[in-house]
Amino acid sequence: MGKKKRNGKQKSRFPSELFLDAYPMNSSFAESYRTLRTNIDFAFVGKDFRSLLVTSAGEDEGKTITAANLAYTMSYTDKSVLLIDADLRKRTLSRLIPHHGTPGLTGLLSESFGTEVREGSLGQFGVSDLIRLVAFQRKTGRLHLTNEKDEIALFFLRGDPVDINWISRPEEKKLATILIKNGLISREQAKETIKRQKDTGQKLGFILLNMGLLKEDDLIGPLTIHMMEGLRTALQIKSGLFSFKDIPASDYESASFDPVDLKQLYAQVLLGEEELPYLQKEIDSAVMKTNKKNLFLLPGGNLPPNPNELLGSDRMPFLISILKRKFSVLVIDTPPVMPTSDPLVLVPHTDGVVLIVKAGHMSRDVIKKTIEQLHVARANLIGVALNQVDTRRDGYYRYYYKYDSKYYSDST
DSSP states (O other): OOOOOOOOOOEEOOOGGGSGGGSOTTSHHHHHHHHHHHHHHHHTTTSOOOEEEEEESSSSSSHHHHHHHHHHHHHTTTOOEEEEEOOTTTOHHHHHSOOTTOOHHHIIIIIGGGOOOSEEEETTBOHHHHHHHHHHTTOOEEEEEEOSSOEEEEEEETTEEEEEEETTOOGGGSHHHHHHHTTSSOHHHHHHHHHHHHHHOOOHHHHHHHTTSOOHHHHHHHHHHHHHHHHHHHHTOOSEEEEEEEOOTHHHHTOOOOOSOHHHHHHHHHOSOOOOHHHHHHHHHHOEEESSTTEEEEOOOSOOSOHHHHHTSTHHHHHHHHHHHHOSEEEEEOOOTTTOSHHHHHGGGSSEEEEEEETTTSOHHHHHHHHHHHHHTTOOEEEEEEESOOTTSTTTTOOOOOSSOOTTTTOO
């Protein structure tokens, strides 16, 4: 399960022409960004605002410099701001800013979150790390956890936890004991069902139903408590060993009684933040400090063959949720909407979207179509920012658009 060691976090220096500090504070250019920041703040009055996606209809409309300067102006309000280069087809920010070999966004999503779970020591990996990695890779099999006190097996079907076996569970906490204590079955019935369980390998609850000893409603409460105790015990294991064994999916699909949603139960048991020592360390190593106070950068990383699939995977919303805990605001630079659908898979996971329109560059029909696509994707479109307006010119609302976009072919 080894991975290459990466350099520690280094400070990245932005080129001076990218940010407002290259312009007088009283310039109209600087004031326009401060006004845009203020308008965004007003749009979220009384609401939780933690992430902003910046996009455009087409190419060369100034979305990247807008994203950079929005992040810059927000950082001046004593907020910790993370600028994310999610334009994985051109990675303009990553080209402009030295990033010292950080794995970047693509490295996190494809490599770090794709770390193989086979065997190793707990401590470097938390139990929640392992559960997340199995989920990201949609594995089917058994995750075995053990230390000097406890032994637990977690079972997964295509990445989802479906069963848990607390092998070292004390006698007084076993399901049969609980059912006897609650007067739902007798001791003799418990002995018979346990015998059948050993002979067939079927779940105890399934056998009880087949024997007609209990109804499903009778089992849901005790089973929920039974599995919840197993999960809590698993999450409390901080040291020891783990191993993962692949199991054919057909072994799970034959089961017909699963009254408890273990995936949902896992979320309830967490009751707050997951302990993710491995994944948190990987994320921290990918984020760069900058020479601007309170401003950080997550570069795009290497050019992936499938940007849309990568950004649309369940790995991306998980990453956004972790980064929201660490930073006050995320500002995400994405590709334009018309050449790609990359921004559309991200907008449901962000709090707001700003659409950048360069004056004299796009037809009204294309801009309208872009807005329609954003609405279909359930974007919270908080506004359209008109860029590079020459108010001295008459007829600056002339627009044009080339449908033979070079956005894909120009990627580097």
